[in-house]
Amino acid sequence: MIVSVISAIFILVGIVFFAGAAIGIIRFPDFYTRTHAAGKGDTLSSLLVITGFALYQLNGFESFSEDWPILLVILKLLGVSIFILFTSPTATHALMDAGWEECSKPKIKEGRPNHLGDDSDQF
Amino acid sequence: MSMSVAHIGTASRHILMAQSTSNTKFYRIFVFVLLMVIWVVLSGFFDVFHLSLGLISCAIVVWLSSDLLFENRHHRLNVRIKQAFGLFAYSIWMIGQIILSNIYVLRLALGSTEKLEPQIVRYKCSLNTDFQRFLLANSITLTPGTVTIKIIGDTYYVHAISDETANGLDGTMERRIKKVFADEYKTSKESPA
Secondary structure, three states: OHHHHHHHHHHHHHHHHHHHHHHHHHHOOOHHHHHHHHHHHHHHHHHHHHHHHHHHHHHHOOOHHHHHHHHHHHHHHHHHHHHHHHHHHHHHHHHHHHHHHOOOOOOOOOOOOEHHHHHHHHO | OHHHHHHOOHHHHHHHHHHHHHHHHHHHHHHHHHHHHHHHHHHOOOOHHHHHHHHHHHHHHHHHHOOOOOOOOOOOHHHHHHHHHHHHHHHHHHHHHHHHHHHHHHHHHHOOHHHOOOEEEEEEOOOOOHHHHHHHHHHHHHOOOEEEEEEEOOEEEEEEOOHHHHHOOOOHHHHHHHHHOHHHHHHHHHOOO
């Protein structure tokens, strides 16, 4: 019982962050700032939701000799979350890089630097 | 490493070679065990047929490509294990940063978008392996308000969403990564340049 409550809390908090990411994607002004919202929101919320699933699996766990397949499921879910922890920021970076290569103009606030624009004639 | 080997005398080179071949064997075994654990977890069958299939395919993969997982195989395995623990502690700290960063994005998304101060800044690092640079780039992406756009040589081009987060790139993360991989910096300093 207590395990399902904790896992429900994890999943709910994950959904709140997902919602925040979605709102960010709609409201932010340009491609780069939107990718901020998408990349970060996705990482933590998928981690939270998957951890919630893993905890929920513990519900039916009574004896090791009968319920060991549940442990395998939990290990698989943890494997997925570690995979996301590494790939999600990489994907965000790849998106940003592709956006820059496609000449999507970043909105820079006045008086703030755009070093990549300054240096781009060098490479 | 190959450059430093060329500078040491032949006698010590033989010792180094002997050490690195025995290390290579340990690395092979280590990669094999790692793959086998993944096989068992993913398959979930413990009968002889499936386990032997796993043994055969893991052996073939290790034979063909065990050098892909670790770039530099001159380090002893205990150094790697120490690094793995360091990496674990680092990722715990990282998860804290991810939570902060998400709260930050949530606040920005719900607040006024006039407050955004997008900018692209440079950051120079002094890390020496690809994996560490990858780790730093990912960490920059996951900490609040910053995303790596491009890495050219030592220079990171980072998109920051506000002045505050742009100032946050002060090298604390790089120091943490260097602490995790401290052994690699020690050996590169000791070897004759």
